[in-house]
Amino acid sequence: MRASLLVLLALVAGCVAGPGGTPAATPPPSASSLAQAIGEPIEMKHNHTDASLHTAKYGLSLVNWSPLIPQELGTEGFAGLRIVGDLAYLATDGAHAGFLIVNVSDPREPRLVSQYSTPGGASQEAVPTPEGDYVFLNLQRQPGAADVAGAPLAGDGLGIQIVDVRDKAHPKLAGFVPVEVQGSHVMFYTEWQGHRYLIYNGQPVREGLPTGDVYTEPVGNDVKIAELLDTPAGPTLKPVGQYQFVETIAATKPGGCFPHDQWAEEHPLTHQLLLYIAYWDCGAVIVDITNPATPTLLHYDDVMAPSTRNNIHFFRPDPTLRGGKVIAWSGPEIDVSPGEPGYLRAYDVTKPDAFGQIGHWRLPGFVENDQPFLMSPHNFAFRGDLMAVAHYHAGVWVLNVSDPTQPYAVAFYEPHGNETSPFQGQVWRKTPNFPEAYFPNVYDAKWLTSPTDGKTYLLVSERGSGLYVLKLDEALAPMLGG
Numbered sequence: 001m002r003a004s005l006l007v008l009l010a011l012v013a014g015c016v017a018g019p020g021g022t023p024a025a026t027p028p029p030s031a032s033s034l035a036q037a038i039g040e041p042i043e044m045k046h047n048h049t050d051a052s053l054h055t056a057k058y059g060l061s062l063v064n065w066s067p068l069i070p071q072e073l074g075t076e077g078f079a080g081l082r083i084v085g086d087l088a089y090l091a092t093d094g095a096h097a098g099f100l101i102v103n104v105s106d107p108r109e110p111r112l113v114s115q116y117s118t119p120g121g122a123s124q125e126a127v128p129t130p131e132g133d134y135v136f137l138n139l140q141r142q143p144g145a146a147d148v149a150g151a152p153l154a155g156d157g158l159g160i161q162i163v164d165v166r167d168k169a170h171p172k173l174a175g176f177v178p179v180e181v182q183g184s185h186v187m188f189y190t191e192w193q194g195h196r197y198l199i200y201n202g203q204p205v206r207e208g209l210p211t212g213d214v215y216t217e218p219v220g221n222d223v224k225i226a227e228l229l230d231t232p233a234g235p236t237l238k239p240v241g242q243y244q245f246v247e248t249i250a251a252t253k254p255g256g257c258f259p260h261d262q263w264a265e266e267h268p269l270t271h272q273l274l275l276y277i278a279y280w281d282c283g284a285v286i287v288d289i290t291n292p293a294t295p296t297l298l299h300y301d302d303v304m305a306p307s308t309r310n311n312i313h314f315f316r317p318d319p320t321l322r323g324g325k326v327i328a329w330s331g332p333e334i335d336v337s338p339g340e341p342g343y344l345r346a347y348d349v350t351k352p353d354a355f356g357q358i359g360h361w362r363l364p365g366f367v368e369n370d371q372p373f374l375m376s377p378h379n380f381a382f383r384g385d386l387m388a389v390a391h392y393h394a395g396v397w398v399l400n401v402s403d404p405t406q407p408y409a410v411a412f413y414e415p416h417g418n419e420t421s422p423f424q425g426q427v428w429r430k431t432p433n434f435p436e437a438y439f440p441n442v443y444d445a446k447w448l449t450s451p452t453d454g455k456t457y458l459l460v461s462e463r464g465s466g467l468y469v470l471k472l473d474e475a476l477a478p479m480l481g482g
Helices: 002-012 031-038 145-149
Strands: 060-066 076-084 087-094 097-103 111-118 126-128 134-139 159-164 172-178 187-192 195-201 223-231 234-243 261-266 273-278 284-288 296-301 312-317 327-332 344-348 356-361 380-383 386-390 396-400 408-413 442-449 456-462 466-472
Touching (some): 031 408, 060 408, 076 442, 076 456, 076 466, 087 126, 087 134, 111 134, 126 187, 134 187, 134 195, 159 234, 172 234, 187 261, 195 261, 261 312, 273 312, 284 312, 380 442, 396 456, 408 466
Antiparallel strands (some): 060 466, 076 087, 087 097, 097 111, 134 159, 159 172, 187 195, 223 234, 273 284, 284 296, 312 327, 327 344, 344 356, 380 386, 442 456
């Protein structure tokens, strides 16, 4: 009996040799043990701007925190994060719009390569092409008198700048495309059948405009598909197609029905090029854009349960088949929601013309948005069996989504500056969306496997303090896959 117990303990510790004399792998922690270890860490009633009160974590450790542009902390916000090769492109907004190019070949020591700035407006997204020749920068805000005319040749106004980044140290404006009415918020780049496309949306406005006109839907309330073309005069976007949701359905949605986000990807089973659109209160929408000139609605899901809100902000497929099925996930962005922070939802999209919800997850414990967007989910990214979720003031959370019907949390981290000295500077906020400043305020999270040491890191953008590089605990690392 004693001998058997010793063998069992050795197996649990990973000390017994497996085939070939190598140590047997230790199984990752179970969902129940992780739930117990994580508990209910989110505190609702305290000073939401004090970084020293936001140092909770489990399963993730800080590798590096870099303000990148420390001279602008408090006046500049950090937003959308994209990674191409060993470069990260981090959008900035605040004192001016723009983006940073950061060398992350060694994520332990991110290095600023260059900063591109423009007075054109707020920018939350800087989307690079995989070839690394251009970055698309969104410019948006409530339109002012000067925006009505704009100055396209100077890249001013509301729309999309095309920035030439072939010389990474010296990005330069190469083109500008106006977008009604407030400019574009979210863009997605894809390549299909030898063509290069940018898919983007306008921003709905219900207020009066500086011209004296009153905006009414559907102007600016559709998804646009444009082909990127290089011309002798420079790069440009040629309109190819557009999609607008069924007006009779949209008219029944009191919270608004507009495309906030879109993601294009070839379906691994049907081989259609599908557009996954987060259509706010109209729900999660899948459109066939195999022929980009004629987008065709396949299906939509606007079931709110178990949440009391839709506000679908992000909708994209999981790149890994789960049990032979194609799965997609959506996340909301919720301003005020008593009793809940918002639910992430899983959908079986194996048949994209007949999909539906199969699972969901929300923050543990009593967590709510008693202030606008306080604890709301925002963006997410996949790696292996894991999904990293940028969860605004709740920090960054990592879920195991190997079984989309029963996702569970495996790790979380509240960015707070250095481990030994929490952030003490001015807390930046985006107005008017956030009437109060929160710290942390996590906007985006992306996985990166380092070409330097071969390890996988999690890069996180925090709105007021910069770029964080985190590492998953070794016991959880097998969930990342090979």
